[in-house]
Amino acid sequence: MAFVPPVLDIHVQTTLESPGRRFVLDARFVSTTSRTALIGISGSGKSTVLMAIAGLLPRVQGHVRVAGNTLLDTAKAVDVPARARRVGMVFQDYALFPHMTVAQNLAFGLCRLGQHPSEAEQARIDVLLRQFDLDTLRGALPRHLSGGQRQRVALARALAPQPHLLLLDEPLSALDTSLRIRLRTELAEMLERVQVPTLLVTHDPSDVQALAQSAVHLDGGHVTGAPAL
Numbered sequence: 396m397a398f399v400p401p402v403l404d405i406h407v408q409t410t411l412e413s414p415g416r417r418f419v420l421d422a423r424f425v426s427t428t429s430r431t432a433l434i435g436i437s438g439s440g441k442s443t444v445l446m447a448i449a450g451l452l453p454r455v456q457g458h459v460r461v462a463g464n465t466l467l468d469t470a471k472a473v474d475v476p477a478r479a480r481r482v483g484m485v486f487q488d489y490a491l492f493p494h495m496t497v498a499q500n501l502a503f504g505l506c507r508l509g510q511h512p513s514e515a516e517q518a519r520i521d522v523l524l525r526q527f528d529l530d531t532l533r534g535a536l537p538r539h540l541s542g543g544q545r546q547r548v549a550l551a552r553a554l555a556p557q558p559h560l561l562l563l564d565e566p567l568s569a570l571d572t573s574l575r576i577r578l579r580t581e582l583a584e585m586l587e588r589v590q591v592p593t594l595l596v597t598h599d600p601s602d603v604q605a606l607a608q609s610a611v612h613l614d615g616g617h618v619t620g621a622p623a624l
């Protein structure tokens with residue numbers, strides 16, 4: 396039988412330092428599921444793991460492999476720059492550009508800085524706008540959107556460059572309870588549809604149940620368990 400590489404094979408080591416404070420991250424895990432949750436108490440290093448995987452932190456040692464593609468392997472002097480890693484990120488507050496319309500937010504990250512989308516890029520943006528039910532909102536600014544619409548724009552923007560990995564950092568935590576329940580269901584459906592390997596940070600066991608197929612526990616910068624769900 397042919398060898399199928401794990402979806403995620405991660406070992407990231409780094410030290411964050413500021414006057415009087417030091418945080419050592421040494422997180423190692425393998426996941427064979429397409430959607431993995433990263434859980435742990437506040438300050439355990441979850442966001443730092445995402446940043447290290449995305450290539451957004453300097454001086455990270457170890458390796459990052461996504462479906463067999465090596466993005467980092469310091470033993471072999473491989474360190475793919477962040478821009479070339481094909482990793483899409485969605486942040487807690489969605490981090491949409493407030494002065495850009497929905498369509499411009501999607502185009503950002505797809506086109507070279509300051510350039511208009513090419514015909515192919517525009518076609519991709521149109522597909523995403525339809526796929527995420529944002530077609531009628533293409534000219535709207537983020538402040539005129541609901542929480543759910545903003546979430547869809549953030550996800551569509553992260554998916555625009557056809558990433559090989561999606562990193563979601565507490566995508567539901569800024570929402571009140573009823574919206575959170577509704578958007579959790581929507582997000583689960585969207586993730587099912589797009590089929591991109593996903594690593595999702597959350598505090599909430601309901602998110603893990605609804606959105607992930609396995610979970611990795613982080614504590615004090617170390618993985619303490621990777622139970623199956």
Ligand SMILES: Nc1ncnc2c1ncn2[C@@H]1O[C@H](COP(=O)(O)OP(=O)(O)OP(=O)(O)O)[C@@H](O)[C@H]1O
Pocket residue numbers: 411412413416417418435436437438439440441442443444
């Ligand atoms: N420059 C720094 N110097 C020292 N420690 C730092 C620095 N930056 C972050 N930290 C610490 O690193 C730890 C991990 O931070 P991180 O944001 O990854 O945690 P987290 O698990 O995502 O937390 P939360 O759930 O609250 O978002 C925290 O204890 C934080 O205080």
